[in-house]
Amino acid sequence: MPDLELLDCGDGRRLERFGRVLVDRPAPGATMPRRLSAADWAKPDLRWSKGGWVRGAAADSWPVRVGDLTLECRPASGGQVGVFPEHAVTWAWLDAAVRTAAERLERPPEVLSLFAYTGGATLTCARAGARVTHVDSSRPAVAWARQNAALSRLAEAPVRWLAEDARAYVRRERRRGRHYDGVILDPPTYGHGDGAWQIDADLPALLDDLLALCGARPSLFLLSAHTLGYDGERLAAMVREHIGVGADGAPLALDSRAGNRLDLGAWACGGVHGPKPVARKRPSPARRP
C-alpha cells in the first residue's frame, strides 16, 4: 500500500492517508459530493477545522515513504503536513530527466530548485545524480528540508541549502554569470521574502531572469502552480514564451481510492533532456462500501 493516498474528497474537504495517519482537511476544489460514508470520515487522526489542527491519535511528526525518499510529516500551518502528494508525478518526471541529463552531459547536472519547501523535488534530483541549489525564503522550511535529506540518507549529497528570496537570489546569480542545466519552481500565489511575492506580478520577470541562468536549451525545466487560472496550457505557454524551450502542460490531480478526482493545480515541463509528461488515466470508480 502506498504511503500517500487520497481516500475520498467532496463537500469542500479531502480525506487522505499519510503513512499511518488519516488526515481530514479543506479542499476548495472538492466541489463534488463525497463517496465514502459519514462513518468512514468520522475518525481522522488529524483534522483541520476553523484555522487549526484538532489532534486525534497523530504524533508531533511521523515519516512517510515516497519512492526512494523518506519525508517527515508534521501538522503545520495553513492545513499543510509538509508533503504535497500531487507532486509525486512531477518527481517521477524529474528523476527521469536528471538521469538522462547526467548521461548526456557526462557530468552531474546543476539544478536550481526555487520555492523548494520541504525538499521533495530537491531530494529527487539529488538522488538521481544532480547537484542542487535549494532556495526557499522560510528558514523553518529549509531546516525541514535538511531533516528530510538526513531521513532519506542524502545528508552528504551535493545540495546547497539557502534561506533566501527566490527573486533576489536569481538576480544575484544572473549578475555573477552563473549557469544551471535545469530549473524547478513551484511558486505560491502569495509569498514572502524581500517584499511580498505575488504570482501574477512577479512570475514573468522571474522567468526572464531564469532564461539568463539556464539559456534557451535547458536540460530540464519544470514550472508548477496551485493558483486558480494557471492551468497546464497557460504554464506551458509561459515556459515557451519566457524560456524559449518546448513545454507540455498537465493538471496536478489526485485520484481517490473511492473513485473521484481532486484537481490541485497544474504543471508544465520541458527541456532537451526531459521526457513528455505521462497523461494520467482516470481510475474506474471503486464500489461504494
Ligand SMILES: C[S@@+](CC[C@H](N)C(=O)[O-])C[C@H]1O[C@@H](n2cnc3c(N)ncnc32)[C@H](O)[C@@H]1O
Ligand atoms: C507551494 S510551496 C512549495 C511546495 C513544494 N514545491 C512541494 O511540492 O513540496 C511554496 C514555498 O515557497 C516559499 N516562498 C514563498 N515566497 C517565497 C519567496 N519570495 N522566495 C522563496 N521562497 C518563497 C514558501 O516558504 C513555501 O515553502
